[in-house]
Amino acid sequence: MTEHGSADRPGRKPAKRSRRFGIPPITRRILAVNLLALGFLFAGMFYLDEYRRGLITAELATMRSEANLFAAAIGESASFADPTTGEGLISLIAQQMVRRMVESSRVRARLFNEDEALVADSLLLGGPGGVVQIEDLPPPRTEGQQLRDFLAGYDRLLARLWSREDLPVYSEKSVQTARDYPEVMLALSGETASTVRAGPDGGMVLSVAVPVQRYKQVLGALMLTKGSEQIDTSVLKVRLDVLKWFLLALAVTVLLSIYLASTIASPILRLATAAQKMRRDLHRQHTIPDFGNRRDEIGQLAAALRDMTRALWLRIDAIERFAADVAHELKNPLSSLRSAVETAARVNDSDRRQKLMSIILDDVGRLDRLISDISDASRLDAELSRENSEAVDIRQMLRTIAEVTEMTAQKQRTRLAVDVDRKRDLVVNGIESRLVQVFRNLLANALSFSPPDSTITLRARRENSTVVAEVLDEGPGIPEGREKDIFKRFYSERPQTEKFGQHSGLGLSISKQIVEAHGGTVEARNRRRPDGKIIGARFVVTLPLE
Template identity: 65%
Template structure:
């Protein structure tokens, strides 16, 4: 019996995973800027569309024209009753002086401009024109004094002009204020002279709207003139400003909430990712310290799963690096023994002249060379195992058929020692795995059982289904496993061989490789002793449990 122990690797320094504050709280990250841009652009487009309010403006214009038409009908009826001269039906006509006085009085408190035309389309009254010694004087309403909202009105006016240029070219005619204008200059007045009320919307050079309504002035059924009322869109513009102010107030609130929520969202996404990136960067660059990945296990979202995956990956990386260091130390230790023996034999053989003793030394050299060859072969196989298992494609493997085929191959070697091999396989024993490597596992276990089984003994191979797993057992009638060594036998270079077996025949990697293959398939391997009823050891039992996967 011989065994080898591996030297423990030096402990790594564990460093904190928190990145420096200035690296995380510096300039706004690109992800934060993208989140802000996406949310704010959508909000700005929404508010820009709401500020246009074209349908709302049209509704206000229709209501204003309707109100203006009712007012014009009322004024036309008053003018027809109070400013008409003529005694007989058909001879009535408007008195210009009376009509002008009545028109000016009627519209004095209404804020509108009234124009009266006779049946021939001539202008006979205008509420903004006054006759004086120097001629006709036109009154003009001054614009209201500028207030705090004037800048907002100017901005909204420019906004309306921009929108109209881009998407809705303005089809409205331009209003031209001509004191000498006749009925021919206004289509609505011509319609009123024909007996039909009509309205028109125009735009003045200042981009405000001019609303006009013309109604016929009738005496009984005779049209004796047309009255046109004109009003600017100041009330409509004021109403639009009030609505837009309310929209802008809610926009300011929504903008603040959007920015806060975007920053919060960016903080919950970008900040953890930056911490993970900083930790990963330190793991990549610093080869002295052992940094851990920040723990986001309290989060149940993708960031939490990413953090857990990176943490597990980093831990697996450290474990792999530790395993590589241990493996290198174990390999150096195991190779050093035969090399030392080989060097000693070579140096001794050079100084000995006795042929018999020199032959013994040559035999030792050959055995050490063979031992080195076996060690290097098994070490090479073990080092390639991880890469091969990760690249190999899984395929259906019938464990029962595999065990029967291995028995057929091993029967000749077993018969030389008068050992029987029995197979008991029941149920559906097909799993998904790498057949060549699974064959290697059971070949190692059968070879191990043959080594420890006495002459005339029996080795039983059992395979059966247990839930969602296939269980395979290799039972021998050997001396069993020393108490407390059931787990150590799967360590690398651990060798526990029969006393009659020649030293150095086995490298001590067979069971370690078998465990590595089984665990790569998601299974487990264990060893235990079988006992008789009186408590004596009846042999060893190796159990392999493999999950049934597609």
């Protein structure tokens, strides 16, 4: 055996594999549809909560300005100065002024003196018969009032759910004093204060208390209170606008859901129905629908199912052909064996009987080899699926195979040469025992056709992103037009000097099956001189790099 290295051979650069990152198209559609309506609703809730706070702040500022004006007017017009008792409020004038100042507004005004007693209340009218409390009547019910009431209740519910504060509840005693209201106590001490309370009707009660002063002396405290009807109306109007957008988003969501159902669910249902029909009927008239015009996951799924179905039918056809070929190949030696046994039973000549016994032994050996190869071929797919792949060095494998086969080659006066690329790695991912079987089959085939004093060369090189291994002999070559047929099952084109029945015709077929299971190819060619004369055969195995 001789070995020599080969120089690097130029080759094309490996093609760059295009990769697409990002979210798949169908996933983007589903996310957009599901998040659209929720995004509108979620953003609207936070927006309205801040909007309500802004309205409350603005309303309190307005009430504070009004209260300061009213307090200044009361301090100037409804106060008295007594050298002995000091300054104070004139109750009757204060009561009249309080009612007049808030008459045109929806604000309630209450005036407390410096002794913390209630002096005036805009909702209380005094007369000869006593005191009468004024109550605002609800507005008359109009068309659509029921819907507005429902929406108002919906607004109050959301306000409670989304509110970040627990408001104190507004309560009013029959006899009111300044101590009932903390903001009034602060006003009596000279400070301006405001408070927001939860009203009994589900709304809010806004109150502002300011001191009533005359020449920097606090004479009392004026408290203005107002309900949140205007604020609730403003928020309700905005919430209705948000609700309109939400309904629009809901409609768009429904339409997009119908669109997705027609583009995703319906095709998948068609694919499932077709697969069930094929499984149930086992008839080739049922085919997987073709969605080749789609460029998404559904199109890929349909193409994969069609390819799988096509491969399944090809496998069924291959199994049927294999069964027929096995029956045919087994029938020949069985017929010969039967004929020899029947003849031996009638022959009395010992020489002829011994000759028939030799035929029987040859047929039994042929059957044994045939059954062993058939068993190996039938188990090949299952064994390939169970065994684990690993890194396999083709360079070292060819050297080892050549060393193991060296003795057999010398008996046939055939020389083995190994010509491998030493500079670059020749490592593939595969099942080493099966790849060894491939090259041993190819080498055994070359030995059977090689004449004495010839050379068989094992070559291996790296080409682009593959490893190319070759087995070259100097035999008679391959019959013209049979380059592909020799890989078919039970094909047997043997040398005339070889004893009949030594090979089953499955070796090259098994080798092709193993190579293709590794994602590679194997092909046979004739080696020719420049004048076209055949000088041997060349078997080329191409395997992807690890």
